[in-house]
Amino acid sequence: MKLNDLRDIDGATHTRKRVGRGIGSGSGKTGGRGVKGQSSRSGVAINGFEGGQMPLYRRLPKRGFKNIFAKSFNAVSLARIQVAIDAGKLDAKETVTVEALVKAGVVRRAKDGVRILSDGDLKAKLSFDVAGASKAALEKIEKAGGSVKLPQKETAE
Template sequence: MKLNEISDKDGSVRSSQRLGRGIGSGCGKTAGRGVKGQKSRSGVSINGFEGGQMPIYRRLPKRGFSNAFFKKDYNEVSISCLEKGVQFGKLDVTKPITAQTLLKVRIIRRIRDGVRILGGSEAQSKFYLEVSGSSKSALDSIKKAGGAVKIVEG
């Protein structure tokens, strides 16, 4: 195969709809834009405009606070997901399970700000976890099964 022989698969690329090419094309005359006026022209940006009236997003007061800069984005892993990993032989419960371990066995796709364990089901295996956080129900379930959770930062 040569560079000049490389092409897309047949049918993978569709040509764009040609607008305003007569009544037989199915998209002639108004070209799918309706009828006359500002919105039928190109380059229109009047979303939120209320005809001279003060727009609703300016009438209502600003509310709340978003601390997005310092917000943590955790990978959330449920106990049932860990149980499936043990069931399919991907996770070894004799060794501590860390974020790197979960990444290696493809339970998580990437390590963000850490891993947080969520409950929702009872743990049957003895898990020894080193994670960034855990819900109270998950912590209770793991301790009841004989495992342990060590909270590590980052």
């Protein structure tokens, strides 16, 4: 194989269609847009337009609600944490935080915090500083001799 033998695979590149370049080109005069009307003009935006009929997105009832204040947590199982400790990626003596889990590769990117779930077992005595934990996970952590520090919930007075 020589450098001058290199070329694209057949069909990888296409020649650009030059419209409006004379009758002999096959797409001259109107340039493939037909004659007159809205879609023959430039700046056409007719997505969802149904010719004056009430569009589908307005005919259908609106339902549901999107909470813009909802938090998105990373769910991490106890088994996944134990695997990271066994592999030497997490230090059992240090407090397990979001940053430590990201550094260890347990969590790819931190969202609004980490929530510990109870899948699997925990052998190591760990202290956690996380956004949340399930009741079963709390029991398993405390059974292993560890502790969990959760943020205090604000009460309306």
